[in-house]
Amino acid sequence: MKMVENKESIEKEIIKAARKVFISKGYEGARIREIATEAGVNFSLVNYHYQSKDNLFAIVFDDIFDKILNKLSSILGDDTPIFDKIRQVVSLYIDTLLEDKDIPVFIISELARNPERLKKQILSKHLSQDVFTTLSNQIKSETEAGVIKDVNPVNLFLNIASLCIFPILARPVAESIFSLNDEQYEFFLKSRKKEVADFIISSIKTPHNRKEEITEYININ
Amino acid sequence: MKMVENKESIEKEIIKAARKVFISKGYEGARIREIATEAGVNFSLVNYHYQSKDNLFAIVFDDIFDKILNKLSSILGDDTPIFDKIRQVVSLYIDTLLEDKDIPVFIISELARNPERLKKQILSKHLSQDVFTTLSNQIKSETEAGVIKDVNPVNLFLNIASLCIFPILARPVAESIFSLNDEQYEFFLKSRKKEVADFIISSIKTPHNRKEEITEYININ
DNA sequence: CTTTGTCTTGAACATTTGTTTAATACATCT
């Protein structure tokens, strides 16, 4: 019984390579031979360790998707006040996405290709619904406390996600339209963090808070 | 010389089928044989009329992309006041996208797979830069006229696009998280039109306009 | 009717690709 010292390291290497190739080429475009080359192993080894392309893809995708959901729930789950939470989410979202710019397209494409996988994953973990429920409850109580307006949680959730994720999905178009290179665009997105948070927060502020603004405004003018 | 009456109709049929298959499966996932079946023709005919898969794809993609750019520029190009323009853009964008829900993913995926095509297309038409320039100029003049704040055009442009397009890209995830079916989600997106426009407009309103709000607010309370 | 040029069809081809198999290497245990 061979206990090769680097069996796990080889499997990790294959996973790492698979991750890279699947993310950049998608499921259909990825080639097992390319993954093997990228991992520096004989291409039969990929199927030896992971049985099939489909299975390997599932492992890679589930891992990526799980990490995203966990990150999201860890931010949304705690009991930080809503405005701070929004700033945190926006900041962390944009930073995280910029670290791995191709993941959003990868996720979106794969979920379009195979929406069934999502149902299994979401249903089996009950995770993201909980995330949303937590946020909804917080909105309810902060509304009752008079901190924010009576906003639709779905709209709020979607707005935050849209403003953070879309600019990364649309990077190629955006760079062309705005005549920016990768570096400039990335810099711009980072600078956008404050703007997006302000944008969201100002849209949900309750008239009570606005009253303060108004007092301020009247005093100044 | 055979002048078959339905030559153009067959070519149109192939294009229509190609459009459908490419959009739902992507370039890599699409099969020429499937396109032929969908069009109801012998599969050799596809290559006879369109030479290669790559060429057929280019025709389909360019057509779709051109139409989007034209639609966009026709709205942004005219001299409607900025607030009306925003309402128009949001409304038309959401309506158009709902008609063909799979196009956004198709575009995003393809541009990630092959960003070079975009450069050729944008550079050859000078279209979308013009669109953006027009909008920028309008923002400038409306800022000087005191209608809106001194907003960054890139941010404004991205915010509008994000809020309209992302919810459609993320439909599978959104429906799972929010526990909505296709019909419910579509209804929700339509109802979102006003919210999104209000959201954007309120964020760029100049303090002058806010003064009116304030007067209103004081009178009421 | 024959010719001509285009359209259509079915078969064939070369390549690619995921998967399987058989042989070999090799570490560990007896």
Add this chain to the structure above:
DNA sequence: AGATGTATTAAACAAATGTTCAAGACAAAG
């Protein structure tokens, strides 16, 4: 050292796929 079971490699396979080719169909022109 020999047996055992796992890891690795190279070869082979079958299915799929984009493309090409040769033969036939068919309408229009001569």
